[in-house]
Amino acid sequence: MRADLSIVLDACGGDNAPDEIIKGAYEALKKKENLRIIFAGPEDEIKAKVESYADMPTERVSYCNATEQIEMAEPPVKAIRHKKDSSIVKGLTLVKEGEADAFISAGSTGAILVGGQLIVGKLKGIKRAPLAPLVPTTKGVTLLIDCGANVDARPEHLVSFAQMGSIYMEHVLKKKNPTVGLLSIGTEEEKGNALVKDTLPLLKECKGINFIGPVEARDLPFGAADVIVTEAFAGNIALKTYEGTAKMLMGVLKDSLTENLRSKLGAAMALPSLKKHLRAFDASRYGGAPLLGLRGLVVKAHGSSTAVEIKNAILQCMVFSKEDINGKIAAELNSEEQ
Amino acid sequence: MRADLSIVLDACGGDNAPDEIIKGAYEALKKKENLRIIFAGPEDEIKAKVESYADMPTERVSYCNATEQIEMAEPPVKAIRHKKDSSIVKGLTLVKEGEADAFISAGSTGAILVGGQLIVGKLKGIKRAPLAPLVPTTKGVTLLIDCGANVDARPEHLVSFAQMGSIYMEHVLKKKNPTVGLLSIGTEEEKGNALVKDTLPLLKECKGINFIGPVEARDLPFGAADVIVTEAFAGNIALKTYEGTAKMLMGVLKDSLTENLRSKLGAAMALPSLKKHLRAFDASRYGGAPLLGLRGLVVKAHGSSTAVEIKNAILQCMVFSKEDINGKIAAELNSEEQ
Numbered sequence: 001m002r003a004d005l006s007i008v009l010d011a012c013g014g015d016n017a018p019d020e021i022i023k024g025a026y027e028a029l030k031k032k033e034n035l036r037i038i039f040a041g042p043e044d045e046i047k048a049k050v051e052s053y054a055d056m057p058t059e060r061v062s063y064c065n066a067t068e069q070i071e072m073a074e075p076p077v078k079a080i081r082h083k084k085d086s087s088i089v090k091g092l093t094l095v096k097e098g099e100a101d102a103f104i105s106a107g108s109t110g111a112i113l114v115g116g117q118l119i120v121g122k123l124k125g126i127k128r129a130p131l132a133p134l135v136p137t138t139k140g141v142t143l144l145i146d147c148g149a150n151v152d153a154r155p156e157h158l159v160s161f162a163q164m165g166s167i168y169m170e171h172v173l174k175k176k177n178p179t180v181g182l183l184s185i186g187t188e189e190e191k192g193n194a195l196v197k198d199t200l201p202l203l204k205e206c207k208g209i210n211f212i213g214p215v216e217a218r219d220l221p222f223g224a225a226d227v228i229v230t231e232a233f234a235g236n237i238a239l240k241t242y243e244g245t246a247k248m249l250m251g252v253l254k255d256s257l258t259e260n261l262r263s264k265l266g267a268a269m270a271l272p273s274l275k276k277h278l279r280a281f282d283a284s285r286y287g288g289a290p291l292l293g294l295r296g297l298v299v300k301a302h303g304s305s306t307a308v309e310i311k312n313a314i315l316q317c318m319v320f321s322k323e324d325i326n327g328k329i330a331a332e333l334n335s336e337e338q
Numbered sequence: 339m340r341a342d343l344s345i346v347l348d349a350c351g352g353d354n355a356p357d358e359i360i361k362g363a364y365e366a367l368k369k370k371e372n373l374r375i376i377f378a379g380p381e382d383e384i385k386a387k388v389e390s391y392a393d394m395p396t397e398r399v400s401y402c403n404a405t406e407q408i409e410m411a412e413p414p415v416k417a418i419r420h421k422k423d424s425s426i427v428k429g430l431t432l433v434k435e436g437e438a439d440a441f442i443s444a445g446s447t448g449a450i451l452v453g454g455q456l457i458v459g460k461l462k463g464i465k466r467a468p469l470a471p472l473v474p475t476t477k478g479v480t481l482l483i484d485c486g487a488n489v490d491a492r493p494e495h496l497v498s499f500a501q502m503g504s505i506y507m508e509h510v511l512k513k514k515n516p517t518v519g520l521l522s523i524g525t526e527e528e529k530g531n532a533l534v535k536d537t538l539p540l541l542k543e544c545k546g547i548n549f550i551g552p553v554e555a556r557d558l559p560f561g562a563a564d565v566i567v568t569e570a571f572a573g574n575i576a577l578k579t580y581e582g583t584a585k586m587l588m589g590v591l592k593d594s595l596t597e598n599l600r601s602k603l604g605a606a607m608a609l610p611s612l613k614k615h616l617r618a619f620d621a622s623r624y625g626g627a628p629l630l631g632l633r634g635l636v637v638k639a640h641g642s643s644t645a646v647e648i649k650n651a652i653l654q655c656m657v658f659s660k661e662d663i664n665g666k667i668a669a670e671l672n673s674e675e676q
Contacts, residue, residue, distance in 0.1 A: 075528050185489070185571060186448075190413050191448070194489075217577075221586035237523070237555045237575050241555040244554075244557060248559035249584060253615075257611065259611040265604075266606065273598065274591070277591075281590070
């Protein structure tokens with residue numbers, strides 16, 4: 001008897017593998033009875049750790065033995081072609097063959113992007129599969145699409161990103177009629193590079209999306225739009241600058257507050273309020289970044305993911321599947337072609 | 339008798355004009371006896387405000403009457419062509435005609451970029467004039483070049499940005515043998531877009547710069563390199579994401595610390611340490627962003643500049659002139675051509 005949804009988890013990927021991956025799976029399995037987990041990785045080692053949980057629902061757990069591991073610095077295309085026994089290649093193959101509905105990994109972004117496209121394959125009508133992380137903002141969360149491997153994308157690709165992103169925000173994040181902005185260097189239409197200028201008229205004409213025009217990077221943290229469309233190079237620069245700046249400022253804050261006895265006492269008093277406000281910016285509760293437009297679901301979890309992010313990525317995959325996001329994407333993009 | 343250095347100040351530009359502009363000029367004039375200031379703007383109004391300072395060295399102050407103003411949202415090329423009596427056009431013309439050594443404005447970035455190139459003109463051998471703001475980092479400050487109007491730049495432009503940026507950091511900021519990084523989406527050479535891949539070999543071959551390879555946006559706030567070279571679209575995205583994220587987090591911090599009595603008391607205790615640490619990230623002490631490669635110096639000060647930033651921008655111009663940065667840039671780029 002097959003459970004409603006099977007998810008392959010890369011047990012080798014990320015900074016906290018395999019312990020936090022297994023813990024996240026355990027928590028999701030306890031919460032959702034229609035969930036089945038397949039761990040991809042060295043079976044004996046993973047199995048021993050999984051079975052150390054006394055009440056693990058082992059009848060819904062299986063293994064996909066994988067003896068190789070793709071390192072973060074390996075050239076992705078080469079790694080996917082040569083490491084046939086890696087957790088990423090074997091896990092993605094299960095999705096391709098219909099043995100699993102989704103694959104989640106906190107491992108090499110490049111290998112997941114390349115493997116997703118080469119092994120799982122793209123939906124009909126999709127030219128590029130964008131990676132779409134959720135960025136926390138003062139208004140909730142923004143889908144920044146694309147932050148993946150599709151550098152030097154063309155205007156028509158960006159239009160499909162806008163469509164896919166809108167469907168994802170509306171049906172997975174339950175944001176009604178999500179706004180779509182185009183990342184640029186000013187809100188005026190005459191600003192921007194050639195790609196922005198060529199994409200603007202296409203997005204204006206595109207039916208089924210709520211396009212609001214160009215948005216500036218400085219407004220990204222303030223929730224300028226629910227979906228922000230961009231080519232992957234600029235998207236990656238925006239995402240990484242956001243993460244780096246936040247990390248740097250949190251470090252400065254920590255150094256300030258632990259500097260001396262006076263600041264430590266002050267910090268202790270202010271801590272509850274501080275924690276409460278900063279918790280709103282914890283993206284882990286939204287799960288990982290989906291690679292949209294594939295014939296199955298592939299999710300890239302953050303390299304530093306802990307159990308809570310893995311659990312949430314699993315729950316996110318279940319909504320994705322239940323809402324038939326891929327069916328909706330295929331329908332939207334095929335209606336366009338007619 | 340002409341003072342050693344004449345600087346035109348746009349008295350109309352920025353959020354705090356003209357009061358903070360005048361105050362910044364006053365402070366610089368008191369500090370430097372070989373400085374002469376020309377205010378560009380509505381003469382009567384500015385003069386009245388300037389002369390309200392009892393000990394203003396008025397013998398070193400003059401005026402360039404300008405009755406028009408270029409608004410932030412105006413299309414830059416059109417504004418420069420049609421508003422001949424604006425403070426930006428008239429101020430830049432003084433630099434072009436050799437009546438002034440430098441022009442500083444906190445007004446429309448687009449108009450300053452376009453006007454700098456069209457009116458002042460580029461140095462021989464310079465194809466694009468990059469805008470190079472200084473970004474505060476945990477190690478001090480990084481020159482991010484280009485964040486200006488040169489979107490869709492080509493590899494050879496980026497090489498000249500690396501050369502100009504190195505000269506600026508070495509001689510104005512006094513950073514010995516400054517490191518140069520190329521902004522990319524990974525530190526591995528096979529990552530990046532077509533522009534990055536085409537630029538990498540050129541930067542490796544370029545003599546006279548200390549090139550350290552590709553750098554990631556997440557490492558920008560941690561001082562990944564002294565000079566970070568990029569095409570203007572990506573540079574603007576990085577700069578604005580940095581500014582937006584910092585502004586957003588400072589807002590969250592303020593909200594947290596003023597939430598209730600307990601947090602307010604804690605904040606009051608921690609404040610001295612917090613202020614001390616955050617002061618290191620105040621970019622205003624470095625002045626504004628130079629538009630490099632012109633036949634004179636044009637500096638864009640932040641729109642929210644107060645007197646201290648204007649004063650520092652003036653002092654920065656004096657170092658620029660004293661060190662003959664333009665002479666050094668011309669020499670470096672002409673030696674290349676042979």
